[in-house]
Amino acid sequence: QVQLVESGGGLVQAGGSLRLSCAASGRTFSRSSMGWFRQAPGKEREFVAAITWSDGSTYYADSVKGRFTISRDNAKNTVYLQMNSLKPEDTAVYYCAASYYSGSSVRGVRVYDSWGQGTQVTVSS
Numbered sequence: 001q002v003q004l005v006e007s008g009g010g011l012v013q014a015g016g017s018l019r020l021s022c023a024a025s026g027r028t029f030s031r032s033s034m035g036w037f038r039q040a041p042g043k044e045r046e047f048v049a050a051i052t053w054s055d056g057s058t059y060y061a062d063s064v065k066g067r068f069t070i071s072r073d074n075a076k077n078t079v080y081l082q083m084n085s086l087k088p089e090d091t092a093v094y095y096c097a098a099s100y101y102s103g104s105s106v107r108g109v110r111v112y113d114s115w116g117q118g119t120q121v122t123v124s125s
Contacts, residue, residue, distance in 0.1 A: 002024050003025045004023070005116060006094065010120075012123055016086050019080060024077045024078065033099045035050035036070060036079075040092040049070040054103075059107055067084050089123075092120075093118040095115055095118045097116070099112045
């Protein structure tokens, strides 16, 4: 498994931006696909974005496409989620996760074996 620590959450007004970071340790980061998920109160955890280890392909939920960007820096063992044009419905706890899988399967929560503790993002209207 890999240890993951998220940071960068906070309170922002609608239309604003935040950048989340997730620092990884414990296994070869460059061979881990990385994903971001979120969970709002009373709702299931949902996929937000992912980036594969094999070729750097990126995947996004329709709800964030065009507003969020996932990226990774293998030299720093860190994955980022740049969130622009934030909406109140983006309010949730955001989790990063690591997986050995690649391809479009990285959209699925079950392919991830390691999770961070989460960081709260609150978007006010």
